[in-house]
Amino acid sequence: MAGGLVALLDDIAALVKLAAASVDDVGAAAGRASIKATGVVVDDTAVTPRYVQGLSPERELPIIKRIALGSLRNKIVIILPVILVLSQFLPWLLTPLLMLGGAYLSFEGAERIWEALSGAHEDEPAAAVDASQEKAVVSGAIRTDFILSAEIMVIALNEVAGEAFWARAAILVIVAVVITALVYGVVGLIVKMDDVGLRLAQQESPSAQRVGRLLVKGMPVLLEALSTIGIVAMLWVGGHILVVGFDELGWHGPLGVVHALEEAGQGVPALGGVLGWLGGTVGSAIFGLVVGALVVGLLHLLPRRRAAH
Template sequence: MAGGLVALLDDIAALAKLAAASIDDVGAAAGRASAKAAGVVVDDTAVTPRYVQGLTPDRELPIIKRIALGSLRNKLLIILPAALLLSQFLPWLLTPILMVGGTYLAYEGAEKIWEKVAGHEHAVEEVAVGDPDHERTVTSGAIRTDFILSAEIMVIALNEVADEPFVSRAVILVLVAIGITVLVYGVVGLIVKMDDIGLHLSGRRSGAARSVGRGLVAFMPKLLAGLSTVGVVAMLWVGGHILLVGVDDLGWSWLYDLVHHAEEAVGGGALGWVVNTLASALIGLVVGALVVLVVTQVRKWRAPKDDIAATPAH
């Protein structure tokens, strides 16, 4: 009896070790999957603060909370089930879907550059204080944009762990969804409240506190501008890299091989990574610019028709 009990305890200990190892493996895989989506995460973090510009300070965090909850619903209730079904029954569609998302990211990045060059940047609208209709519009618009970025994050993460068993894939994607949502909107909340923290500190009696507060207030516009630039670069880089790897997966390897040879020519390592990043960003810029050109032309073709349709009959 005692021997049987010892054997049972040994079996339980072995199972516990196996479970712990599995948890470690899942955690490591979730970390790798999240890292692969880092560029889109940077873009998401850079894009979101603009949605609360023009709102009163007391409404910023509640709006960010609503956007974060909407983002989590997007990931867990819509994107995750669709991604898992796709990976289980139509895994060959992952690469084309990734490439469509990469093209969209490249387009977004190129469009922002074109708006800046052409002087067509969108101004921040003045809104009525506490206007619930505006808040609903802001929240729904942010959640729609987040859906596209979240889908790209989840598909990138899924592509990284496509060889894992189904249950492991599901657990990993849940961890990625929750972890990235908390990270992105935690950072966004900190960013949008930093100027309020600065204003609070600038009113303190301590000279050091006042200096830090004034410094924060002066630094925040530069940080937001810098984040916007980083977001554009991240979109071009990530979008271009997705397209670069995607065409190789589809059998057109010449472009991937060209970039790989350029990496080897500089000795690989950090310089190789820089070469790959610059090449990916250039590919993203070229593809994005072509899509911007097509979209702009289509809008021009549609504009006269829209004007005619909008003209009242006499």
């Protein structure tokens, strides 16, 4: 009897260890999948603060919370079931879907560069938003988030496509929650930075005043930096998705060039790791820029020429 009890306890201990290892595997896979979605996350973080411009300060965080909940609903209730079904029954569709998303990211990055160079888009001062307009603001932000959320989830799914069905589901739920909390937590900090700065600037302490003024002045700089980083990240991630996708579909040239750039950088003593990564990143970003520029040309320049005729 005692022997049977010991054996049972050993079995339970083994099951606990197995469950713990499974949890660790799921967590590690979720981490890898989240890192792969970095480009879209940065873009999402850069875009969202625009939706609270013109709102009274006390309404900013509640609106961000509503957008965050809508984003989470997009990811878990709508996008997750669809992509899980596709991955289970039509897995060959994942690469084309990823490539469509990569092309979209490349287009977004290239379009922002084109707007900056051509002056086609000028930021207008934010108009005041009253309570009756908040619903429209939230709905618009959630619709925009849907595209970015879909891309995040498909990128994450591609990283764990080899896992079992329920493991994929658990990993993607973790990715959805973590990334949503990260993005909108950072957005909340960003939009309240100037308010915190103003309060500090009104304190009697000279050091607090200096920090407050620095925060107020740093807000526009931070938003501009986020926008620039977002453009670079979109081109890099979008381009990398495309070169890997073309390689899987049989066109090996673009990925071969990226690998050649990585190997050239890795040949430099002491800095090989950094330069190798940088070479591959720049190669992917250039490919993304070329594809994005072609899409921008098709969508913006050709219609104008037709209208002129």
